[in-house]
Amino acid sequence: MRADDGAAVLRALHVPGHPVVLPNVWDAASARVVADAGFPAVATGSAAVAGALGHQDGEAMPVAEMLAAVARVAGAVAVPVTADVERGYGLKPSELVERLLEAGAAGCNLEDSDPRTGELVDPGEQADFLAGVRAAAGDRLVVNARVDTYLKGGTSRAAALGRARRYLEAGADCVYPITLRAEDEIRALVEELGGAPVNILYVPGAPPLRRLAELGVARISFGSGVHRAAMAYVGDLVRGIRDGRDPY
Structure with missing residues (x-):
């Protein structure tokens, strides 16, 4: 899929009230699992990719390794791929865009x-x-602008809204108030943004997926949650093998 075609498909999936659901992946194998399950797009998660490659989350991970991982994911599936790339690894916007497109990313x-x-x-x-x-x-990339006010311990909706509005005015397709999980706050933020696409991270304590759709959310992602769950399962599996239990 050409990058601009992928971006158009991905952008069209961001429908308030009918969200695109993205169980974030970390490599080509996990991307194939998600695509084969019928999800219309694939998203990488920076913490999950970093963990799979032996790095801590954050921009200490070499950008070349992150983009190579994105390229492997994009090459493994026939659906659009959106990449979590921190704050751009210090690259200038033009270089960041060029390298994302070269990797096959649509967002x-x-x-x-x-x-x-x-x-x-x-x-x-x-x-x-x-x-x-x-x-x-x-139009070749779908830009999801993360708003970290809640992540940093802020509770002011006004602060989150102010950032979200500025980012949308700057050209972001979607805004992502990460770690926001209170139903009333999600509803208010969605309403006050007037139908602009909002991404919510699904974490314990967040409203169920169906309820997030009812609240008008346009995108639901899982961050590193699927990777953590998979690694927990692997941990249980290998401890069972160690203890002599039949793993299958």
């Missing part, structure tokens, strides 16, 4: 935390960065 997640300090980036600076990505990509 990307970009967060608004400074990888060096862990602090929130100034929203104007992040909006400028996103605008640069949009200008370089045109």
Whole structure:
């Protein structure tokens, strides 16, 4: 699938009230499992990819390794692939876009935390960065702009809304208030953004998938959750083998 075709397909899946569900993957094998299960798109998760490659999550992981992993995922499936690429690994927008497209990505997640300090980036600076990505990509990438205010312990909806609106105005296709899980807050944020696509991370304590759809969410992702669950299963399996139990 050509990158621009993939982006158009992926963008069309972001329908408030009928969300695209993305169980995030970490390699070609997990991507094939997701695609074979009938999901219309595949998303990588940075923490899951990093863990699978022996790295800590964050931009300490070499960008070449991350993009090579994205390329393997994109080459393994016939559905659009969106890549979690932290805050761009220090690449300029034009270079980031070029390398994502070369890897076969149809979309990307970009967060608004400074990888060096862990602090929130100034929203104007992040909006400028996103605008640069949009200008370089045109319609060839679906840009999912992460809003880290809740992740950093903030409780102000106004702060999250302010960032989300600026990012949408800069050209983001979707906004991602990561770790937001309170139903009333999700509903209010979706309503106040006036139908713009909102991505919610499914974690314990979040509303069920069907309820998230009823709240008007357009995208549901799982972050590193599927990878953690898979590794927990593998851990139980190999401990059983160690203890002499039949693993199958």
